[in-house]
Amino acid sequence: MSLIVQKFGGTSVGSVERIKEVAKKVARFRDEGHDVVVVVSAMSGETNRLIELAKAMQNQPTPREMDVLVSTGEQVTIALLCMALHDLGYGARSYTGSQVRILTDESHTKARIKEIDDQSIRADLTAGNVVVVAGFQGVDESGNITTLGRGGSDTTGVALAAALNADECQIYTDVDGVYTTDPRVVEDARRLDRITFEEMLEMASLGSKVLQIRSVEFAGKYNVPLRVLHAFQDGPGTLISLEDEQAMENPAISGIAFTRDEAKITVLGVPDTPGLAYQILGPVSDANIEVDVIVQNVAEDNTTDLTFTVSRGDMLKAEAIVRDLVEKTGAREVKTDNRICKVSLVGVGMRSHAGIASKMFKTLADESINIQLITTSEIKISVVIEEKYLELAVRALHAAFELDQKAAS
Amino acid sequence: MSLIVQKFGGTSVGSVERIKEVAKKVARFRDEGHDVVVVVSAMSGETNRLIELAKAMQNQPTPREMDVLVSTGEQVTIALLCMALHDLGYGARSYTGSQVRILTDESHTKARIKEIDDQSIRADLTAGNVVVVAGFQGVDESGNITTLGRGGSDTTGVALAAALNADECQIYTDVDGVYTTDPRVVEDARRLDRITFEEMLEMASLGSKVLQIRSVEFAGKYNVPLRVLHAFQDGPGTLISLEDEQAMENPAISGIAFTRDEAKITVLGVPDTPGLAYQILGPVSDANIEVDVIVQNVAEDNTTDLTFTVSRGDMLKAEAIVRDLVEKTGAREVKTDNRICKVSLVGVGMRSHAGIASKMFKTLADESINIQLITTSEIKISVVIEEKYLELAVRALHAAFELDQKAAS
Known part of the structure; x- marks a missing residue:
């Protein structure tokens, strides 16, 4: 018997029927003798409906009142899920963030969890109840309702799992696990049985958007084993945990991430003086443009070339900023290219395996x-290549590193 | 400058536009220098939507979870109204029942208020904010969300007014005050400037359904002046307060109430023995049938006649119960009539005026x-008469007691 925290997102609780399905799934874990804490999001569409109402009242809705408003979304779901569990004959009690007491700082709409009081939840679990907690919300020192920002329900799940020292935090989604790469690109893409927190972070930030990055960081920090599972299909999912010390023989590469949505800007022939990168990238970042890859080659003839990539939608804006700087920096030329993509090999095994780069x-x-x-x-x-080669590159690398084959364990 | 509690019901906050109208009305009172606490219901239709969801999960939804669910309705409204006030440039802060701390007993879905903590609200008023409180809800000693039952927002308003020692509790409705009788029956019906709590209770229970009876009782008990006003029309409304000692010269009658929805059951020739009324009415009440008028005449030949009225929909059920008792009680006959109505004269002045009954x-x-x-x-x-005479009777009494004419004051 173990203590499991299960998190179901908006799509998984998007209708009366789906909430009943979730209740059945939770009930099965109870039948197996596990203690279960369930974290739920608002029914899909509900948060947007509430935000629309807010915007109809005020152009920039007051953050404190926004939190009072949108937190009702999860409150509706916790009540309905408890009713569904009661209907199946299982004990269950709902908790808002404030009732658990998930204490956060005072940053409305993007609060951070400071502390979780686990007393009431533990008492309920001991009494044999399923505990159903509203995700995404908390309360500050003064009793004001706060929210953790969109997607924050994953964080609630991980934080509760950490506070309760749960055996596992299960995140139910619309995929059955984390794959070696996107199955739409590589037919042979394989579901990973396990992956480390670090690898998951690299995979997530590179476009495999299965989990909220913040919740993975949080899980890694508190060493909470995370499991990604499909909400309505059975299967073991993918376990995300600390690096397995005994798994040094594991393959070097866990997966291949990629992103299409990039553009490249190169500043040629910049005089190689200290502060050069800052002179060029400072104004770009001041314009709230996020820069991804930055590469600067060694200088030749006292000039160098600086290349960086930005999201494709930001290219024209970034280009204009950089062109304005040409005279100031004494650069020779600015070139742009928006037909590029980025392909990345990710794996903790890389640390102990030589030759990965050259093989790539x-x-x-x-x-x-x-x-x-x-x-x-x-x-x-990571490599940046011409966009038209994306699928070819990913397939070739997937085969070369034998990612379609399960590692011997 | 005074402290005013204003309560707006579901229809008054039923849309984005109406919430903005309410905000403008509240703002006008602030401009006049008043401190304002606003109590709001859920947007019309919202509570029913939530109840439907609950019933889809569970035939008899768990009361605790029902309260968690439906309390979100008012929580949405308080946030939206604060946003609307902010948009107009006024300071405002929302409070759920739990945040105020409206402490109730543990009777979910029909809780009673035990205590209100007025500290935070007073601090906010001192800071110049409008305080917006979710009606209909509270919290029990253990932190569970409770609701006061449908229509409970009036009670929240009155209870807050009592706790804050407010100068007036204004209840905004879809009528511009309390009338001498139903204007649809008597064209000359006149809005009353004032009426006593007792009179209002008699008027309300007799069919002039402007206010929740419980909130009027509550206002009377704590001597909170209540004012009924139209939500979207200007006007003084009707003030409901204690009897004015200086108003003994006021007319004897304040208004005429009536109800159509009644049926009469008469048990004839019952042997006049102790416990007779209980023998007959006990089983009726056990069947959850509410009995209104009960009349028993003096006995003659050791038998008597007992007549009572019930809601028309309950007549057949009540009749069946009473017929079953005929043999047991030795009664001669049971007669029923569902073409009756009740007309009532109401007025505290009656106490000091002779001859009201005979004039009626x-x-x-x-x-x-x-x-x-x-x-x-x-x-x-009250008199019970044939239903077809209802309008004629009300009009004749309205004219006879000169209710269309304003009292000299």
């Missing part, structure tokens, strides 16, 4: 794919 | 209206 470059060369930029981190190698 | 009976006799039953209380005389 050789694989791409064999397919005559030209590499435009390269960046690396401890557990990731 | 003469007025009806002059119109050849036969009186079937008569009951009286300290401030009310």
Whole structure:
């Protein structure tokens, strides 16, 4: 018997029928003898409906009142799920964030959890009840309702799991786990049985949007085993946990992430002086444009080339800013390209395996794919290539690193 | 400058536009220098929507979870009204029942208020804010959300006014005040400037459904002046307060109430023994049938006749119960009539004015209206007559007691 925290998102509780399905799934875990704490989001569509109402009242709705308003979404779901569990004959009690007491700071609409009082929940679990908690919300020191920002229900689940020292935090989604890469691109993409927090962070930020990044960071920090599962299909899902010390023999690469939505800006022939990167990228960042890859080559003839990538929608804006700087920095030329993409190999095994990078470059060369930029981190190698080669590159790398084959364990 | 509690019901806050209208009205009172506490209901239709969802989950939804669910209705309204006030440039802060701390007993879906903590509200008023409170809801000792039952927002308003020692509790409705009688029956019906709590109770229970009876009782108990006003029309409304000692010269009658929805059951020739009324009415009440008028005449030949009225929809059920008792009680016969109505004169002045009853009976006799039953209380005389005479009787009495003419004051 273990203590499990289960989180169901808006789509999973999007209708009366789906809430009843969730109740049945929770009931099965109770039947197996587990203690269960369920965290739910608002029914899909409800949060947007409430935001529309708010915007009809005030152009920039007051954050404190916005939280009072949207927190009703999850409050509706916790009550309905408890009723569905009662209807199946299971004990269950609902808790708003304020009732648990999920204490947060005072940053309305983007609050951070400071402390969770687990007393009432523990008492309810001991009494044999399923505890159903409203995700995404908390309360500040003064009793004001706060929310954690959109998608914050994952964070509630992980935080509760950490506070209760739960055996596992299960995040139910519309996919049955984390894959070696996007199955729409590579037919042979394989569901991973497990992956480390770090790998998941690299996969998530690179476009495999299964989990909220913040909740993965949180889970890693408090070492809460996370499991991604499909809400309405059975299966083991993918376990996200600390690196398994005994798994040093695991393959170097866990997965291949990619993103299409990038554009590249290169400033050629910039005089190589200290502060150069700041002179160019400072104004870009001041304009609230997020910069992804940054590459600067070694200087030659006292000039250098600086290349960076931005989200494709920001390219024209970023280009204009950089062109304004040409005279000031003494640069020779600015070039842009929005037909690029980024492909990344991710894996903690990379740390102890030599030759990953060269194998990656050789694989791409064999397919005559030209590499435009390269960046690396401890557990990731990313390359920027022409967009039309995206699928070819991902498939070739997936095969070369044998990601379709389950690791011997 | 005074402290005013204003209550707006579901229809008054039934849309974005109407909430904005309410905000403008509240703002006008602030401009006049008053401190304002606003109590709001859920937007019309919202509570029913939530109840439908609950019934889809569970045949008899768990009361605790029902309260968690339906209390979201008012929570939405308080946030939206605060946003609307902010948009107009006024300070405002919302409070759920739990945040105020409106402490109630633990009777979910029909809780009673035990205590109100006025500290936070007073601090907000001192800071110049409008305080917007969710009606209909509270919290029990253990932190569970409770609701006061349908229509309970009036009670919240009165209870807050009592706790804050407010100068007036204004109840905004879809009528511009309390009338001498139903204007749809008597064209000359006149809005009353003031009426006593007792009179209002008699008027309300007799069919002039402007206010929740419980809130009037509550206002009377704590001597909170209540004012009934139209939500979207200007006007002084009707003030409901304690009897004005200086107003002894006021007319004897304040208004005429009536109800159509009644049926009469008469048990003839019952042996006049102790416990007779209980023997007959006990089983009726056990069947959850509410009995209104009860009349028993003096016995003759050791038998008597007992007549009572019930809501028309309950007549057949009540008749069946009473017929079953005929043998047991030794009664001679049971007669029923569902073509009756009840007309009542209400007025505290009655206490000090002789001849009201005889004037009433003469007025009806002059119109050849036969009186079937008569009951009286300290401030009310009711007669049961044939239903077809209802309008005629009310109009004749309205004219006879000169209710269309404003009292000299």
